[in-house]
Amino acid sequence: MLAGQIGWSPRLETVEGTIVFDGSLSPPLGLLKAPVRLEIEHGRITSISGGPQAEEFGAWLESFQDPNMFRLGHVCYGFNPGARLTGNILEDERVWGCTEWGIGYMSPIDVPPDGIKAASHCDGICLSSSVWLDGVQILDRGRVVGPGLEGLARAARGL
């Protein structure tokens, strides 16, 4: 697999709030023309809003008739200095400073002990993310911040 991505699964039932994809969403959409907004309760998508692509995405999830297609499965951080947003999810999920949320199927290795049994899986990209870990900010709108991290980020990007 390509370098430049950190992937993990949180305690999925604790995920609450709003996710706004503004990069790409694959499948079924590829590059986004307008943001797709998800409301999340206890790790499940409860509503989807935005433009025509948001409607298409909601219909795609519904088409599986599988409630687990509305479950969040993982989150990733993108840190590949060469990755560009192209609509190819394998590159998009590595764009520097993005976060990615996975939805649907997850293997038992990724979400032990049983994984998430679902009909399919998709990934959405949030560009220029801000992230805090245990109260310490590590990303500010896509820029690496925090103790000891800024120098590492400059070196990784060849700056």
Ligand SMILES: [Fe+2]
């Ligand atoms: Fe994924």
